[in-house]
Amino acid sequence: MRVAWFRLEDLGALIRAHRTDDSVTKAVTRILRAELVVIDDIGLLPVATDAAEGLYRVVDAAYEKRSVAISSNLHPAGFDELMPKTLATATVDRLLHHAHVCQTSGDSIRLTQALAGKGVTQLN
Secondary structure (H helix, E strand, C coil): CCEEEEEHHHHHHHHHHHHCCCCHHHHHHHHCCCCEEEEEEECCCCCCHHHHHHHHHHHHHHCCCCEEEEEECCCHHHHHHCCCHHHHHHHHHHHHCCCCCCCCCCCCHHHHHHHCCCCCCCCC
16 A cells, blocks of 8 residues: 655645645645555644645545545644634545544553653663
8 A cells, every 4th residue: 555644744845845836736646646645743833824735735635535644633623723714624524524533532652651661771
C-alpha cells in the first residue's frame, strides 16, 4: 500500500511552493497517487493559511476516492478555531462522511514511559 504522510505545516509549505508556478492541482494529484493520505498534528501548532488550504484541497480531492487519516488534538468541531469557518466546515463535512472516528483519552504513553525510566538512556 502506498502511503503519503504529512505534518499539516509541511502540507502548507508544499502548497506555498507550488503556488509560485500555479501547480497546486498537480501537487495534490501527485499526493493522491497514494492509497492512504495521512495528515498529522492538526491543531498542535497554529495553522497558516497555506496549511488550511492544503488540508481542504487534499481532503476535497480525496473525497470518496482515497482514504485519509488525520491525527489531531482537537475534536473536528473545533477545526473552525484553526481555519476560516467556511473552510473548516467544508473540510470536516468531507472528512466525517463515511468516517471511522477513533478518540483516545488518558495519559500520554511516551510521557508515562519516560517517567517510568523506560526508553531513557543514561549517559555515563
